[in-house]
Structures are given as structure tokens and as C-alpha cells.
Amino acid sequence: MTRMLKRALEGVLTESEAAEFVSAFDQVGEIIIVRIPDPLLARRFEIGRALLDGVKIARSVFCQASAVDGEYRTRKLDLIAGSDDTTTTYRESGCRFVVDVENAFFSPRLSHERERIASLVRDGESVLNMFGGIGMFSVIAAMNAACTVYSVDSNPVASRLCEKNVELNEHYGRKNRKKGRKMAGRVISICGEASQVVRDRFDGTCDRTLMLLPERSDEFLGSAVRATADGGVIHYYSHIHSDSKRDAAALSERHYLDVAPARSEVLDSRIVRAVGPRYYQTVVDAVVRKG
Ligand SMILES: C[S@@+](CC[C@H](N)C(=O)[O-])C[C@H]1O[C@@H](n2cnc3c(N)ncnc32)[C@H](O)[C@@H]1O
Known part of the structure; x- marks a missing residue:
């Protein structure tokens, strides 16, 4: 305590x-x-x-x-x-976010993972955030890289907050404010069901796809693969039960390779956080090969 x-x-x-x-x-x-x-x-x-x-x-x-x-x-x-x-302002990575702690998902415990993803995104990338929530991953990624992030969420409250957070940070970011310029990239908030949005708008066009709905990743993996370009990266999050912390990342990697509907090359796998006794949220970063 x-x-x-x-x-x-x-x-x-x-x-x-x-x-x-x-x-x-x-x-x-x-x-x-x-x-x-x-x-x-x-x-x-x-x-x-x-x-x-x-x-x-x-x-x-x-x-x-x-x-x-x-x-x-x-x-x-x-x-x-x-x-x-239930709304308040939260600051992270030099950005400002309006959050609603009851009506839209928010976790302060994912800040390291948000920083990690942001550090991987490069200028010119097209990023699909399939379960984008209030836009925290999306905004932090777009703050320093000249990318386009499509931030999808089926919760209208989360989607509206995402739009608000984009507006707030286009003119805010600590580093950018000092330099007197706006967010380097752009974030487009889309309110909708992720697999439907993929069917309607994305067909192998995304350089990077984030799947931050760890409880249901397997269900949406087909859509994620469909959205991702040949050679693009999927960040596949899941919840893994493991008696030993040391084995959790390897187990999630094996599980991803078992269920992935496309040839994949794993770049990295790691624990994001513990979510219960012998239960971990993990992420697998994998390049998808479609050829
Ligand atoms: C675990 S939260 C992650 C939110 C955000 N990425 C973050 O870390 O702050 C999962 C989000 O997925 C949204 N969601 C659940 N099912 C969905 C679906 N089928 N299509 C789009 N969004 C969905 C929820 O509303 C929720 O905001």
C-alpha cells in the first residue's frame, strides 16, 4: 500500500x-x-x-x-x-487525455506498453488500432511519428473521447509544444465493430495492427491478418495461464503460431503485466507473410 x-x-x-x-x-x-x-x-x-x-x-x-x-x-x-x-484529465508521455473511468476502458497500468509501441512506429506507417478505446495508444504513437492511426472502437463514449483527445493533443504534446508544432502524425477515430470496419475499409493496407482485446484475440485474428499488409506487423495480445512467469511469453508465442491463419515470423514476445495469480497479459509481435 x-x-x-x-x-x-x-x-x-x-x-x-x-x-x-x-x-x-x-x-x-x-x-x-x-x-x-x-x-x-x-x-x-x-x-x-x-x-x-x-x-x-x-x-x-x-x-x-x-x-x-x-x-x-x-x-x-x-x-x-x-x-x-467520472471524467477527469490524465497525463502520460507528455500528452493529455480526458478519461471517463466508468464509461470507457482506461488503464494507467499499460503506460510502458504504450511507450514501447510508440517507439516502434515509423514515419509514413498506416496503423490500425482495432480496439482503440479513448485513443491513448493511438495518440501517443502519432505524437512523434508522421503516421496515420485508425483508432476503432465499438463503444460510442470511447470513440467520442478519442476524438476529443486527438483535438487536445494536436496542439499540446510536451515536446511538440516546445518546438511550437503539432502532433507529427494523425489519428482518425472510427466508431464501429472492428471486424466489420476491417471488411469495409481495410484490405491488406496496414503496416501495423494492434489487437488490444486480449480476452478475444483469437476471434479477431483473421480480421487483423486481413487488414495487415504483406510484411506488416501484428501486435497480438492475450491472457496466458503459466505456472512460471519465465514461461509465459514463450507459451503465448506458441499459442499465436498455433492459431495464426497466415505464415508469421515472430519478432518478439513478452509479458505486459500480471493480471492474476499465475495469469499474465502477454504480447507477441509478428510479421505476417502473405506471399
Ligand atoms: C481492453 S480495451 C483496450 C482499449 C485501448 N486500446 C486502451 O488500451 O486503452 C478494449 C476496447 O475494445 C472495445 N471493443 C470491444 N469489442 C469490440 C469490437 N468488436 N470492435 C471494436 N471495439 C471493440 C471496447 O469498447 C474497449 O474500449
Whole structure:
């Protein structure tokens, strides 16, 4: 548990009660999200008040009332202190994002992966982000590379926020602002179902395709291959169960090669983050050969 959180809860919870909060705390801009263990639920408003008073810049405290679920990968939040507004501004990699922590997927825990993908994108690339959410991967990638990113999402709230985030960052980015210029590339937000959008608009034209819907990657791999150019790269994310952390990336690579409907050459495979006990989110970067 962070020191700040411990300090805020001093005098409200005993040390052993506070220990139950382990890793159940996220701060996103002015919003705090906590998971409150069942034995402490009756005291949630008291806990919320203490967090609001103890954490500088906090405006709202929400308690997570459901797991991340459904097509839009969202979760239900209950207000326990402060103002009932689930939108806030979040800063990452010199960019600014408006996020809605209840109505569109957002995870601060993917920041390293976003940086990694951005570092791979080159000028002139056409990038398809099949499950683009509010546009974080898309905007960060387009900030420094003169690429075109098509950021698709079926959630209208996420798509609208993506448009807003593109507008915000076209004139913002830390590095670019200093140089007095805008985002190097461009991001086109498309609201729609990914496989339908691929059928309608992309046929082997993308240099790079991102598949950030790890629970359902296999279902969409055919569409990803269809969209990707011969020699283009697919970033295939999945959730892998592995008894040993060391084996998780290799297992995901083997799984990708088993299910890929096109000849592929794996460039890299790695763990993105742990998502549960012996459960990992992984990514495989693979070049697709169509010839
Ligand atoms: C795990 S989130 C990833 C969002 C984003 N890439 C990020 O990391 O912030 C998956 C996203 O896919 C969207 N989604 C789910 N099924 C979809 C589909 N069939 N077509 C397009 N988008 C879909 C959800 O609304 C959600 O925003």
C-alpha cells in the first residue's frame, strides 16, 4: 500500500484493516478508485472521506462495484466521497487525455506498453488500432511519428473521447509544444465493430495492427491478418495461464503460431503485466507473410 494511502487512513482503520487494501487503489487525475473488502464495506463513506481529505488534488472517491466486464470492458463505480463526475484529465508521455473511468476502458497500468509501441512506429506507417478505446495508444504513437492511426472502437463514449483527445493533443504534446508544432502524425477515430470496419475499409493496407482485446484475440485474428499488409506487423495480445512467469511469453508465442491463419515470423514476445495469480497479459509481435 502506498505511503500516501496509509497516511490518509491513519486513525480511520487499524493497521490490519488497512493492510486489506493492498493494491486496491488507483489515482487517475483527480479521481481515486478503491476496492473495499467486504468486511469494511459498511464503513465505505468514512474511508472515502478520509481519502478525499488526505490525498491532495482528489475531487472524487469511487468504490469499484463490479469487475471490468462486457463488450466495452467497463466497470461499475459507486461514489463514496466528493463530486459525482467520472471524467477527469490524465497525463502520460507528455500528452493529455480526458478519461471517463466508468464509461470507457482506461488503464494507467499499460503506460510502458504504450511507450514501447510508440517507439516502434515509423514515419509514413498506416496503423490500425482495432480496439482503440479513448485513443491513448493511438495518440501517443502519432505524437512523434508522421503516421496515420485508425483508432476503432465499438463503444460510442470511447470513440467520442478519442476524438476529443486527438483535438487536445494536436496542439499540446510536451515536446511538440516546445518546438511550437503539432502532433507529427494523425489519428482518425472510427466508431464501429472492428471486424466489420476491417471488411469495409481495410484490405491488406496496414503496416501495423494492434489487437488490444486480449480476452478475444483469437476471434479477431483473421480480421487483423486481413487488414495487415504483406510484411506488416501484428501486435497480438492475450491472457496466458503459466505456472512460471519465465514461461509465459514463450507459451503465448506458441499459442499465436498455433492459431495464426497466415505464415508469421515472430519478432518478439513478452509479458505486459500480471493480471492474476499465475495469469499474465502477454504480447507477441509478428510479421505476417502473405506471399
Ligand atoms: C481492453 S480495451 C483496450 C482499449 C485501448 N486500446 C486502451 O488500451 O486503452 C478494449 C476496447 O475494445 C472495445 N471493443 C470491444 N469489442 C469490440 C469490437 N468488436 N470492435 C471494436 N471495439 C471493440 C471496447 O469498447 C474497449 O474500449
